[in-house]
Amino acid sequence: MMRILLFLGTNLAVVLVASFTLRLLGVEPYLNAQGINFNALLIFCFVIGMAGSMVSLFISKWMAKRSTGTVIIESPSNPTEKWLLDTVAELSEKAGIKMPEVGIFPAQQSNAFATGWNKNDALVAVSAGLLNRMQPEEVKAVLAHEIGHVSNGDMVTLALIQGVLNTFVMFFARIIAHLLDAFLRRDDNQGLGFFGYIAVVTVAEIVFGILASMIAAWFSRFREYRADAAGAQLAGSGAMINALARLKAETQMPDQMPDTLTAFAITTGQSRKLMEKLFASHPPLDDRIRALKEAAYRE
Template identity: 65%
Template structure:
């Protein structure tokens, strides 16, 4: 119920922000009697395309904590929590960022994630299963990987990439829809017909699938960068060992919410076409990339 509420609130916020922005910019209709106004259409698509990704970014910490039931460590209640706080503080100082919030989420699958709207107001969290089963140097490497994401500004950059992708998916779907609708209607008919809306709907799905390959490619690229940062902040040997441990536990069910999969250190991966749409490269490729740095 909480996730549904957050989803609805996010969408309402997107509509409100987008409507106000469009009114301030004076963008009302992009289709008129004289044809398609490409300038107004691009502004319209950009406002809606970026509004969703940026509002999600601003709400990312709240949504992550609620969806994963992450417990933020304010005051450590045991030796493990104190060690985790001290380790993250050391890594954050080494990376040149402010101390992020540190949390533990109750999942037995070995995973961790980082989120937040900027690198000095972030959250890093680790699953209880990883904390319990991994060796201290492996946990440290995992947290170094997440600190690497924060220091590299990956959450912001990924949101901007998603905003650009959203913009052009909406833009080109409406351009195609306009021309298809024009061909279907007689010349004396004004406005748009049902063909426009059907075509836009179909091509938003098609272009959205194609665009997801671009977003997934960028996400995989940033995983290699975060691994390199993790190796630098901890050690190459420890980072490789942590990824090998994740590889050994691959069969465990994925307990990360779908919206956070891209920000976790590990995700389930299938071969073939699914690999191209995955947010993470195969673990063996990540391990091979780190070994080349030795």
């Protein structure tokens, strides 16, 4: 269920705060004497919903550094850091993107993530555990996977999808609140009232947000296959398969990635439970390895 927190994180917090504040200020242009103006409501929800995802996107690097304790390599202090910078520079050039910031975060599990508001202003970070336990060609494959996320524009695309999902979450939540209020106003009753309306909208946004997160999770899983393919192209299929196999062997270790970054990490998504699979940001590693082997066989 951790994937729910990703969707309901920063962008949903902005949506809830903005919609609550605008309601308090009486800024709801979609309401009139005749009821709801659905066109105005949709535009209103789109502006607020997209704002939530865009805020989350623009502060993604700052959030990543703060929440993981990532230390950016400004200038290499040892051979490992120099190799890491040189490898990212090589992969970035191959992928046709500007070299991202490179950092290391202090987690013992082998992991990595990429984030940033566009492909030419990104951050790629690896865990200390990954550097300590993986072979150089495996580390390079992991870095290639993350560079694949960046070059594919996955962060921007995910933010746009979340913005659209936010729009419809807000849209349907307000329709339900309006219909319930109208139903309760029969026979000259007072309806939901000010705080009742806010409570219904908030609860409905949370419920619809959870359902919408399944869609975002599906896209995130699809995105992982694309990043694996990019990693295989940049670093070699064998190295990418070996790296995923190594990650699979470590899945029993405690995961130290913050919940808000799991969709940008290279591992997670091993559960076979139905509900956890629906909200998983990553496909099972066995499926990813199988997809790479099938692609290599077709070649």
